[in-house]
Amino acid sequence: MIPAAFEYYRPKDMAGVIALLQEHGDDARVVAGGHSLIPMMKLRMAEVPHLIDLQGIDGLGGITIKDGAVRIGAMTTQHEIITSQALADAAPIMKEAALQIADPQVRYMGTVGGNVANGDPGNDMPGLMQCLDAQFHLTGPDGDRAVAARDFYEAAYMTERADDEVLTAVTFAxxxxxxxxxxxxxxIGDYATAAAAVQISKAGGKVATASIAMTNLSDTPIWSQAAGAALLGTDCGEAANKAAVAAMLDDIDPTEDNRGPVAFKRHAAGIVLGRAIARAWSRA
Amino acid sequence: MKDDITREERVAGLKGMGCSRKRVEDARFTQGKGNYVDDIKLPGMLHGDFVRSPYAHARIKSINIDAAMALPGVVAVLTAKDLEPLGLHWMPTLAGDKQMVLADGKVLFQGQEVAFVVASDRYVAADAVELVEVDYEELEVLVDPFKSLQSDVVLREDLVAEDGSIPNGAHGPRKHPNHIFTWEVGEEEATNQVIDNAEVVATEEMYYHRTHPCPLETCGSVASMDKVNGKLTLWGTFQAPHVVRTVASILSGIEEHNIRVVSPDIGGGFGNKVGVYPGYVCSIVASIVTGVPVKWVEDRMENLMSTAFARDYWMKGKISATKEGKITGLHCHVTADHGAFDACADPTKFPAGFMNICTGSYDIPVAYLGVDGVYTNKAPGGVSYRCSFRVTEAVYFIERMIEVLAIELNMDPAKLRSINFIKKEQFPYTAALGWEYDSGDYQTAWDKALAAVDYTGLRAEQAQRVEDFKAGKTRKVMGIGLSFFTEIVGAGPVKNCDILGMGMFDSCEIRIHPTGSAVARLGTISQGQGHATTFAQILATEIGLPADSITIEEGDTDTAPYGLGTYGSRSTPVAGAATAMAGRKIRAKAQMIAAYLLEVHDDDVEFDVDRFVVKGAPERFKTMKDIAYAAYHQAIPGLEPGLEAVSYYDPPNMTYPFGAYVCVMDIDVDTGVPEIRRFYALDDCGTRINPMVIEGQIHGGLTEALAVALGQEIAYDDMGNVKTGTLMDFFLPTAWEVPNYETDFTVTPSPHHPIGAKGVGESPHVGGVPCFSNAVQDAFRPFGNRHTNMPHDHWRIWQTANSLGMHG
Incomplete structure (x- = not known):
């Protein structure tokens, strides 16, 4: 639990961050709350000769809700997600999910940006962002760009973000x-054995829109388009629920670990999704 | 002379036995002002860190330390070769085996200590560890004790003679190179005869998985060899500091008066800090070599991987009964996985600890226990994790066998227990496997527990739930977990309990100061139990000085009297008894002083709360405070000045706390998630010294029981890799996972203990594990479950439901 030596930087602006990232390439990493990266460094599973702290940069935090859109700055903590009444009104799934992440001490430090950018398949926010069809905003040497959460994750810890880019915010309708x-x-504090993020809207007693994403059941979060489609136009009853679960099971690819064998994880995935659909529908 | 306060007020002012005195330790612990081993910082101190084996079984072809030594700040890199000239490359274990301090030619478990790096700071040491090059040749790994006993692969070549024969071990003949001992108690033939001819027989095999005590503070030490005066000071996480001093003296050749061992504040032990670890030895050697203090503190992963585990017992039981449910015989065989070295912390004559308490709380006429210890490629240990020696295993075994027998008899398990309890009038009761139970009133406790939870109502509710489940109305099943346990604690009588030949008495030394306050020192050491609070209460009642005026000191071998330390719930039964006895010596002298001061005969005064009074004339008295002053500052004919006493207490018997627990659980069969709806714990620990501390102990022990029963394990893969090496996977419950506990009690004092106390720290763990497990198993009993192994984590519970066809 003793990290290797590293240089610590605390730049005052994004240009300074980008310059450091360009200078040191994949020898440099930015750190936000540090609750994923620092433990990895202590275990010497991540060697980070140059650690760039984002705490000194203004404008990376804050939650803005305007014109039907939500913007959450990358340095916004899970605690701030939980305590923002405006966000709870606009996107209550954020609070419901954040309350299930880690424990209060971690949530005071852990950030949305770090959670989505790290690419850890165990993290809850990536799947949630896919469910909400969020955009991730990246700043790099060539300026800003946005990548859809659904296109961001390539494999465990592998994302669309280039080494010299910083994730600055997430936005979603x-x-x-x-x-x-x-x-x-x-x-408490554990990653999911299985988790499901579900958002459903209703029109005329039928499912109008449905979005479903699963967490920690593959090496990336899984947005199951087929599972959502299975609900569309239905009364979201037992048959539709089962069809959505069946569709989701075709999309996930869990592996055995201490949480249990594949058969159990697939069963648990089906159960949590079935329950999530029922609860979301009851609130639709 | 008249008092202006009442007798009740005088009693209350003492804060003696029976009062929920607030813990005096908490002021420092809750403010971060404790002083733990890692808080010790000495001038010039160096830091040690281990190179550990990534393999579970491998030959070491070479170790190259050049690159590590070249790193600035590295002072030394010790290997077995460096320790060999001192005879310290191996060390004796507490179980009569020996253990490599640093890998001598091969490694036998993942995480084994291979080299010890000593550097100017902790960071340099960690960097240097990565620079030590070790060339390993992997060998076949044995993680299954049954396969180990069949294998041609010899784990311990040092224990096979040159001609291939197998010399006896510390506990007699060995059957195979990987076999450690066979230990037998009771009458096997007679037991088999009873079982073979019985009306009803239940058999079961159960695996009590390997787990770990996992104290919040890991193990560590700071050694400081003063080459000028020849004194070695050793601070460490020691549950038995005096034993460490004696062992250190024997191993190092340093005379015992030149060794000072100090256990400072200890952040939990639970058995993990009983053993002697390579880190302690290496810090001492490194300090001797370098001439400056050397600190070693392990990290969490090292703690989980290498310092002492608990349990890992494969138990096979046969129990017989009449058709009416009267138990007639019990047969138990254990295959005990001890890992690479037999480092179990048990009294010498008991290689499987007190596993022979496995007849439990029941009057079983004939019984047999056989235990075979086996070497495997796992970490050594085998400590008693929050229990007396192997008692948790024993109680789990019998409480599962009772449940299985109840299934065989188609009888309610609560009733089956009642039929078989040792009756109140049978105490002292000698069990079939030899122990003499001191006192008990089991039926009263059981009836109280069952009434408190409305057991009949719960069974009716469960029956309805089964109907509802079968009708598709619910996906949750309900379990009622029962356990009735008898612990055996307070090791122990020197005639049958010793560790490495050191008799397991304990001690207390009291010094009364002239103005009526006192310091008492004990041979034990608190790791969170609150000794400074509770031992002062015993003394307050015994000597009539307020507990707040009595300082309790432990853990410094230069000042504390010799004792065997704290584990196995022995502090109150043994050192608590010594404390009372020393207090009574104080009181005896005080009586003579009081009589002199009151100008009456010794027999004409009597003790009353905080004073001696003239019999029949209570207005004539001398308080203990008056007496203390006079003891020092008044010439009293025939008496030496001063008021001090010491007592070394060798208990005549163990003590036998007991209890009745009930757990009500609802289990989601689809997710395998158990919800604990209710947990009721009735404990009888004899005389109660501090009810609040007892309640705290019960909450803690139950929480560790919940952990073990519901998920906490040290798991290995086939290659001997530890799969649960961090707290992400090793289950350490938080307030979130813990239910509300309802505590209750009865009081059946120990007849042989000076104050009747029995010890309580471990009872809730011993009784709690089978209670949680039985709740899970009981939930599935109506659907055909007989036994499933712990830990009952989500997927294993799900698997039970799945195998019973409950997922459609």
Whole structure:
């Protein structure tokens, strides 16, 4: 639990961050809350000779809700997600999910940006962002660009972000209808055995829109288009629910670990999704 | 002379036994002002860190330390070759085996200590560890004790003679190179005969998985060899500092008066800090070599991987009964996985600890226990994790066998227990496997527990739930977990309990100061139990000085009297007894002083709360405060000045706390998630010294029981890799996972203990594990479950439901 030596930087502006990233390439990493990266460094599983702290940069935090859109700065903590009444009104699934991440001490430090940018398949926010069809905003030497959350994740810890880019914010349209974030975990602070993010809207008693994403059941979050499609136009009853679960099961690819064998994880995935759909529908 | 306060006020003012005195330790602990081993910083101190084996079984072809030594700040890199001239490359274990301090030619478990780097700071040491090049040749790994006993692969070549024969081990003949011992208690033939001819027989095999005590503070030490005066000071996480001093003296050749061992504040032990670890030895050697203090503190992963584990017992049981449910015989065989070295921390004559308490709380006429210890490629240890020696295993075994027998008899398990309890009038009761139970009133406790939870109502609710489940109305099943346990604690009588030949008495030394305050020193050491609070309460009642005026000191071998330390719930039964006895010596002298001061005969005064009074004339008295002053500053004919006492207490018997626990659980069969709806714990620990501390102990022990039953394990893969090496995977419950506990009690004092106390720290763990496990198993009993192994984590519970066809 003793990290190797590293240089620590605390630049005052994004230009300074980018310059450092360009100078040191993949020998440099930015750190936000540090609750994923620092433990990896202590275990010497991540060697980071140049650590760039983003705490000194203005404008990376804050939650803005305007014109039907939500913008969450990368340095916004999970705690701020939980305590923002405006966000709870606009996108209640954010609070429901954030309350299931880690524990209060971690949530005071852990950030949305770090959670989505790290590419850890165990993190909850990536799947949630895919469910909400969020855009990730990246700043690099060539300026700004946006990448859809659904296109961002390539494999475990591998993302669309280039080494010299920084994720600065996530944005998404204010979701409509009912929501649910259902997570099974072994204990407080654990990653999901299986988790489902569901957002459903209703029109004329039928499902108008449905978006479903699963967490920690593949090496990336899984947005299951087919599972959402299975609900469209239905009364979201038992048959539709089962069809959505079946479709989702075709998209996930869990591996065995201490949380259990594949058969159990697939079963648990089906259960948490079934429950999430029912709860989201009841709120739609 | 008249008092202006009442007798009740005088009693209350003492804060003696029976009062929920607030813990005096908490002021420093809650403010971060404790002083732990890692807080010790000495001038010029160096830091040690281990190169550890990534393999579970490998030959070491070479170790190259050149690159590490070249790193600025590195002072030394010790290997077995460096320790060999001192005879310290191996060390004796507490179980009569020996253990490599640093890998001597091969490694036998993942995480084994290979080299010890000593550097100017902790960071340099960690960097240097990465620079030590070790060339390994992998060998076949044995993680299954049954396969180990069949294998041609010899794990411990040092224990096979040159002609290939297998010399006896510390506990007698060995059957195979990987076999450690066979230990047998009871009458096997007679037991088999009873079981073979019984009306009803239940058999079961169960695996009590390997786990780890995982104290919040990991193990560590700081050694400081003063080459000028020849004194070695060793601070460390020691549950038995005096034992460490004696062992250190024997191993190092340094005379015992030149060794000072100090256990400072200890952040939890639970058995993990009983053993002697290579880190302690290496810090001492490194300090001797370098002439400056050397600190070693392991990290969490090292703690989980290499310092002592608990359990890992494969248990096979047969129990017989009449058709009416009267148990007639019990047969138990254990295959005990001890890992690479037999480093179990048990009294010498008990290689499987007190596993022979496995007849439990029941009157079983004939029984047999056989235990075979086996070497495997796992970490050594085998400590008693929040229990007396192997008692958790024993109680789990019998409480599962009772449940299985109840299934065989188609009988309610609560009733089956009642039929078989040792009856109140049978105490002292000698069990079939030899122990003499001191006192108990099991039926009263059981009836109280069952009434408190409305057991009949719960069973009716469960029956309805089964109907509802079968009708598709619910996906949750309900379990009622029962356990009735008897612990055996307070090791122990020197006639049958010793560790490495050191008798397991304990001690207390009291010094009363002239103005009526006192310091008492004990041979034990608190790791969070609150000794400074509770031992002062015992003394307050015994000597009539307020607990707030009594300082309790432990853990410094230069000042504390010799004792065997704190584990196995022995502090109150043994050192608590010594404290009371020393207090009574104080009181005896005080009586003579009081009589002199009151100008009456010794027999004409009697003790009353905080004073001696003239019999029949209570207005004539001398307080203990008056007496203390006079003891020092008044010439009293025939008496030496001063008021001090010391007592070394060798207990005549163990003590046998007991309890009745009930857990009500709802289990989601689809996710395998258990919800604990209710947990009721009735404990009888004899005389209660501090009810608040007892309640705290019970909450803690139950929480560790919940952990073990529901998920906490040290798991290995086939290659001997530890799969649960961090707290992400090793389950350490938080307030979030813990239910509300309802505590209750009865009081059946120990007849042989001076104050009747029995010890309580470990009871809730011993009774709690089978209670949680039985709740899970009981939930599935109506659907055909007989036994499933712990830990009952989500996927294993799900698997039970799945195998019973409950997922459609």
């Amino acid at each position: 204010t979701p409509v209808g009912g929501h649910a974030y259902e997570k099974q975990k072994r204990k």
